[in-house]
Amino acid sequence: MSTRRYTIDPITRLEGHGKIEILLNEKGDVDHAYLQVPELRGFERFAQGRPAEDMPQITSRICGVCPTAHHMASTKALDDLYKVTPPPAALKVRELVYSIFMVEDHALHFYYLGGPDFVVGPTAPKAERNILGVLGVVGLEIGKEVIGMRKQLRDLMTLIMGKVIHPVFGLPGGISKAIAPEHQKDIIKAAEHAVEFGKFSLKVLEDLLAKKPDLLKYITSDAYTHRTYYMGMVDSKNKVNFYDGSLRVVDPLGKQVALFPGKDYLAHIAEHVEPWSYVKYSYLKNIGWKGFVDGPESGIMAVAPMARLNVADGMATPVANQAYEQYLHAVGGKPVHFTLATSWARVIELIYAAERMLELANDPEIVSPNVRTIPTATPVEGIGVIEAPRGTLIHHYQTDEKGLITKANLIVATQNNSARIALSVDKAAKGAIKGGHVDDGILNLVEMAFRAYDPCHGCATHALPGQMPLRVRVLDSNRNLVREFSRE
Amino acid sequence: MSKPKVALYWCSSCGGCEEAVVDLAEGILDVVAAVDIVFWPVALDFKKSDVEAMADGEITLSLINGAIRSSEQEEMVHMLRRKSQLVIAFGSCAHMGGIPGLANLFTRQNVLDSSYHESPSTPNNEHVEPQVEYSANGHRLTLPSLWETVKTLNQVIAVDYYIPGCPPPVNIIKEALGAVLQGKLPEKGSVLAPDVPLCDECKRRESKPEQIKIDSFKRPHLAQSDPEQCLLAQGFICLGPVTRKGCGAVCVEGNMPCTGCMGPTGRVLDYGSKALSAFASLISANADDEIEKAAATIADPTGTFYRYSLPASFLHRAGHVKVTGDK
Numbered sequence: 001m002s003t004r005r006y007t008i009d010p011i012t013r014l015e016g017h018g019k020i021e022i023l024l025n026e027k028g029d030v031d032h033a034y035l036q037v038p039e040l041r042g043f044e045r046f047a048q049g050r051p052a053e054d055m056p057q058i059t060s061r062i063c064g065v066c067p068t069a070h071h072m073a074s075t076k077a078l079d080d081l082y083k084v085t086p087p088p089a090a091l092k093v094r095e096l097v098y099s100i101f102m103v104e105d106h107a108l109h110f111y112y113l114g115g116p117d118f119v120v121g122p123t124a125p126k127a128e129r130n131i132l133g134v135l136g137v138v139g140l141e142i143g144k145e146v147i148g149m150r151k152q153l154r155d156l157m158t159l160i161m162g163k164v165i166h167p168v169f170g171l172p173g174g175i176s177k178a179i180a181p182e183h184q185k186d187i188i189k190a191a192e193h194a195v196e197f198g199k200f201s202l203k204v205l206e207d208l209l210a211k212k213p214d215l216l217k218y219i220t221s222d223a224y225t226h227r228t229y230y231m232g233m234v235d236s237k238n239k240v241n242f243y244d245g246s247l248r249v250v251d252p253l254g255k256q257v258a259l260f261p262g263k264d265y266l267a268h269i270a271e272h273v274e275p276w277s278y279v280k281y282s283y284l285k286n287i288g289w290k291g292f293v294d295g296p297e298s299g300i301m302a303v304a305p306m307a308r309l310n311v312a313d314g315m316a317t318p319v320a321n322q323a324y325e326q327y328l329h330a331v332g333g334k335p336v337h338f339t340l341a342t343s344w345a346r347v348i349e350l351i352y353a354a355e356r357m358l359e360l361a362n363d364p365e366i367v368s369p370n371v372r373t374i375p376t377a378t379p380v381e382g383i384g385v386i387e388a389p390r391g392t393l394i395h396h397y398q399t400d401e402k403g404l405i406t407k408a409n410l411i412v413a414t415q416n417n418s419a420r421i422a423l424s425v426d427k428a429a430k431g432a433i434k435g436g437h438v439d440d441g442i443l444n445l446v447e448m449a450f451r452a453y454d455p456c457h458g459c460a461t462h463a464l465p466g467q468m469p470l471r472v473r474v475l476d477s478n479r480n481l482v483r484e485f486s487r488e
Numbered sequence: 489m490s491k492p493k494v495a496l497y498w499c500s501s502c503g504g505c506e507e508a509v510v511d512l513a514e515g516i517l518d519v520v521a522a523v524d525i526v527f528w529p530v531a532l533d534f535k536k537s538d539v540e541a542m543a544d545g546e547i548t549l550s551l552i553n554g555a556i557r558s559s560e561q562e563e564m565v566h567m568l569r570r571k572s573q574l575v576i577a578f579g580s581c582a583h584m585g586g587i588p589g590l591a592n593l594f595t596r597q598n599v600l601d602s603s604y605h606e607s608p609s610t611p612n613n614e615h616v617e618p619q620v621e622y623s624a625n626g627h628r629l630t631l632p633s634l635w636e637t638v639k640t641l642n643q644v645i646a647v648d649y650y651i652p653g654c655p656p657p658v659n660i661i662k663e664a665l666g667a668v669l670q671g672k673l674p675e676k677g678s679v680l681a682p683d684v685p686l687c688d689e690c691k692r693r694e695s696k697p698e699q700i701k702i703d704s705f706k707r708p709h710l711a712q713s714d715p716e717q718c719l720l721a722q723g724f725i726c727l728g729p730v731t732r733k734g735c736g737a738v739c740v741e742g743n744m745p746c747t748g749c750m751g752p753t754g755r756v757l758d759y760g761s762k763a764l765s766a767f768a769s770l771i772s773a774n775a776d777d778e779i780e781k782a783a784a785t786i787a788d789p790t791g792t793f794y795r796y797s798l799p800a801s802f803l804h805r806a807g808h809v810k811v812t813g814d815k
Contacts, residue, residue, distance in 0.1 A: 009536050012532065012534070013533065021627070032627060038560055039560075049593070049788060051791070064503040113531075129533050131531060158738070164511070165504045165655045168739045177715065177742055265609070266609055275619040276619070404788065
């Protein structure tokens, strides 16, 4: 039998560029599959010389899908840089708009990016595996509800942050603009709508699981399983929190191995460089980099929804917490190691974000005009940490006495997941491709392994040029290109 | 008759231009009713090979966002140019280089060093850097090479029209797509947005004085602004007077100054130098030392005036950045 290489180029339904090289052995089984990220942009370098107060707007350009996450991590880093505490109303407005963002961003993945794999089916024809295919299955009315919900939320984000793609409102010590009291009613109404939308999305998922018993089998299959460490932010009661708290790490058995404030990240997180991809691979410093292997001896970790639910003791709001309990029951308890369960965890987080949005929307202080504390300290160094939809995000700046950046270090969510994503793509390819048989649906089974993470290779390659196509190329045992796979 | 084919592609960019298209909301349903989207990696599973298989000129319109920095981006945009009747540079990065274009203040090696060698969280004792070609366990793996400088789309391929903004405003996108579908396009090379400065649509325009004189510029985090009054008149660096309108002055609506993402109006060739000279003329001082003192209150002139347009400017890059190795 001839041996081959398949290339998936570009990988699709994610933010950013990437390609997958699948290398087969003589039997036609997978020897190794590599997910490569082919770009880098250099934000850490060209931040140098820029005024720190411009960083929330500059770094939001790392990612136009999650600009709010970068904007907010950066704004928190500025609070720390100028040692200034924003008024309570400013903190509440920030968390309110962050909750709105988490709802709409998780909805984007559930319906537009990852959802088609579940709703339309993993091996459906490629022309149907997209939002339009989803509309075909769920119906135009429901589709319009999804589109309308996102629009309502994003219009509110524009109202609060100035712009929804690349916000402008974050300042050290607060925000640029208070919410006018006449808008509170609309925000409450939207929040109530969002909670219903969250419940509805969970029902969409539950119906799918009930109708397609294969789905749970996929989710819990060994091809999509890795036993790794997990990291995420928790509040003082160890419940999931996106805006503020401590970072908690659990081992592959679910036991807490670290709990630390974000400003101590350098003691816990390090990054590994590989010569075959522009992305860096985060790992737990105290466990160490042991190569691309899982298990308790390897410092590889996961972040994002499944990881956050693994490190927490529950959700801080009632509907989300109930959904959390049901989810754990269905997948066999914590810690959950099934990569594809991330999509389920994402819907639970969507519900939490909506419930938290409603709590804050009803807070009278949300429309207080007192949203700024003007900083007076001389800036030196600041660190801001937040949970982006795709996981823990860290911004770290040093400045001169005028507040011009001298050094910036950014560790983004997808980097924290990148090593586990590499493991997942390799293992999924090994599970899906046997005896050299490959078709478009099989290749999508490989892509599903990264897509569950909702990766952002734009974020992950903030450091240099940013491209992420996925290619499958098959080489023979002499490493000659036999076939570059294209999905017809 | 078959529907017109449209491709959307991203180069060195952030995905915000993609989100701006998704923000057409229900409008996207009208778009897919009118055209066939044949390539859009963020949302659809069509691959590079699907585009390769098309005839030259088969695609009616390609909307390309992002700046160009790598061999792969260059290859992709050349292919899309061949396959497309019209190419629109979509968004600030394709139009003028955008924020990633600020990397032209540094060398390629500076950028690599920041990421792989100088980051406090990256030990990298073996000094590993990504390689264009690498053998991993006997497998040959390749990566695109990165050019020394970031380029605009029209520095790499011929561009027919430009849609400005970071990201382009939804109404501007709608009007531009409408113009393409109805064949009501202006002269080739046009920017598809109103050719009028931003102040024209700013809600605070009534408070903008006829003549503005500034003795020192304010930084937005260190001063409370009046939420009704012209930000420039208050001494904040608002680039509205030198920037094209079309966004609805949303940043000012958010009580922050315009940073110029829509680029210049039609008669201006170089946004940064135009902005620089416009702001120099606002300084009230006459004596040299006072002028210098006032100018020094602009914390970062390069990053402020060239924030979205360095690659498109006459400067293109910092003087010490050599372009050897670039095509």
